[in-house]
Amino acid sequence: MASPTRTTEHIRQQLEDRILRGSYPPGHRLNERDLAAEFAVSRTPVREVIRMLTSEGLVEHRANQGAFVRRNSxxxxxxxxxxxxxxxxxxxxxxxxxxxxxxxxxxxxxxxxxxxxxxxxxxxxxxxxxxxxxxxxxxxxxxxxxxxxxxxxxxxxxxxxxxxxxxxxxxxxxxxxxxxxxxxxxxxxxxxxxxxxxxxxxxxxxxxxxxxxxxxxxx
CATH class of the missing domain: 1.20.120.530 (GntR ligand-binding domain-like)
Incomplete structure (x- = not known):
């Protein structure tokens, strides 16, 4: 079984790759529940990855809506x-x-x-x-x-x-x-x-x- 750290890093790499390649275009919503189901994990590592991607400027949070791939002006x-x-x-x-x-x-x-x-x-x-x-x-x-x-x-x-x-x-x-x-x-x-x-x-x-x-x- 993969360690929590390795699991989080794997999810981060996958989501980052999708964002950078355009599979998740600017404005795409990152649904914690759907992603947790896809990667067969709890929502905790998904939430941590979203936090990391937010700090890197790739994701943004919208009040009462959730996390989205950042859309710049x-x-x-x-x-x-x-x-x-x-x-x-x-x-x-x-x-x-x-x-x-x-x-x-x-x-x-x-x-x-x-x-x-x-x-x-x-x-x-x-x-x-x-x-x-x-x-x-x-x-x-x-x-x-x-x-x-x-x-x-x-x-x-x-x-x-x-x-x-x-x-x-x-x-x-x-x-x-x-x-x-x-x-x-x-x-x-x-x-x-x-x-x-x-x-x-x-x-x-x-x-x-x-x-x-x-x-x-x-x-």
């Missing part, structure tokens, strides 16, 4: 996209400064994996994309910066799913990864930062355009 989402672009451009700059020749082949391989998966599925691409960006955080060797980036990425991941579901956007994004690797390999710190900022700022613009088009269509 458009301004909040665009602000987070902008902050992510600024922070990741700093990570790319540091990676260009501190990387060695031995670091480049694995980074290039990670970039190539995003190109290979871009034509397959959004889910495969999302996983490869995350691995590529995390490789850059490791090269930057700044845990505080990496922690801030990871926190923001987790909060906006449910909204980035729209972008990753567009095959053309996946391919364009993957090709930009090669430009980032090239700048890092050549020790061009400014170029690495600029390309990374543009790379993520384009996603902000794409998401903003998507919301505008959707709002107009529903008007």
């Amino acid at each position: 458009l301004k909040d989402i665009l602000d987070m996209f902008e902050m992510l672009a600024l922070l990741e451009s700093s990570a790319a700059r540091l990676a260009a400064r501190q990387s060695t020749a031995d670091d480049i082949p694995p980074l290039l391989q990670a970039a190539q994996e995003t190109i290979d998966t871009a034509a397959i599925t959004a889910e495969r691409y999302t996983s490869a994309n995350r691995a590529f960006h995390e490789a850059i955080y490791r090269l930057a060797a700044n845990e505080t910066l990496a922690g801030q980036i990871t926190d923001i990425r987790r909060k906006i991941e449910p909204y980035r799913g729209h972008i990753h579901r567009i095959a053309g956007m996946r391919s364009m994004s993957a090709e930009e990864h090669l430009e980032i690797v090239s700048a890092i390999a050549d020790k061009r710190e400014g170029a690495a930062a600029d390309v990374m900022f543009h790379h993520l700022d384009m996603q902000r613009a794409e998401f903003s355009g998507f919301v505008f088009s959707l709002t107009k269509a529903l008007a």
Whole structure:
């Protein structure tokens, strides 16, 4: 029998994965009773997991309604996209400064994996994309910066799913990864930062355009 701690962690991983992948979209209600039945546990570990996800900013409580996957305002989402672009451009700059020749082949391989998966599925691409960006955080060797980036990425991941579901956007994004690797390999710190900022700022613009088009269509 799994320990209470392992059970709680398993449930947390499952719910977090569903939120980040969009299976539980923003606004989805997390019903304690249903989740307890699904995982064959009491409501106590489910309640603890919801508390943890709330503290991480992925879930919110509504008075007299319960817990829901957090729904951010458009301004909040665009602000987070902008902050992510600024922070990741700093990570790319540091990676260009501190990387060695031995670091480049694995980074290039990670970039190539995003190109290979871009034509397959959004889910495969999302996983490869995350691995590529995390490789850059490791090269930057700044845990505080990496922690801030990871926190923001987790909060906006449910909204980035729209972008990753567009095959053309996946391919364009993957090709930009090669430009980032090239700048890092050549020790061009400014170029690495600029390309990374543009790379993520384009996603902000794409998401903003998507919301505008959707709002107009529903008007």
